[in-house]
Amino acid sequence: MKKLNLVIVLIGLVTIAVKSNANATISGSKTTLIDSAKKVLVDPVCKMKVKAGASKTTVYNKVIYNFCSESCKQKFVAEPTKYVKK
Numbered sequence: 605m606k607k608l609n610l611v612i613v614l615i616g617l618v619t620i621a622v623k624s625n626a627n628a629t630i631s632g633s634k635t636t637l638i639d640s641a642k643k644v645l646v647d648p649v650c651k652m653k654v655k656a657g658a659s660k661t662t663v664y665n666k667v668i669y670n671f672c673s674e675s676c677k678q679k680f681v682a683e684p685t686k687y688v689k690k
């Protein structure tokens with residue numbers, strides 16, 4: 605009977621773990637949404653802070669880069685390797 609008790613305890617622990625994971629995922633995604641709305645990114649060219657969702661963006665190596673102005677974007681597009689840290 606000891607074995608059966610152990611199994612019941614294990615099932616209980618797994619259930620608790622799954623529940624807490626589910627909660628963590630839900631609160632985690634909420635946090636991400638708030639974070640991305642408030643996120644401040646750095647213009648890789650002039651190091652100015654740029655709000656996420658700005659209109660001046662470009663994609664390089666599957667990463668979206670945000671720029672303060674069209675001229676910064678043009679500099680980056682011309683020489684992306686100069687501004688992207690490897």
Ligand SMILES: [Zn+2]
Pocket residue numbers: 647649650651652671672673676
């Ligand atoms: Zn800039």
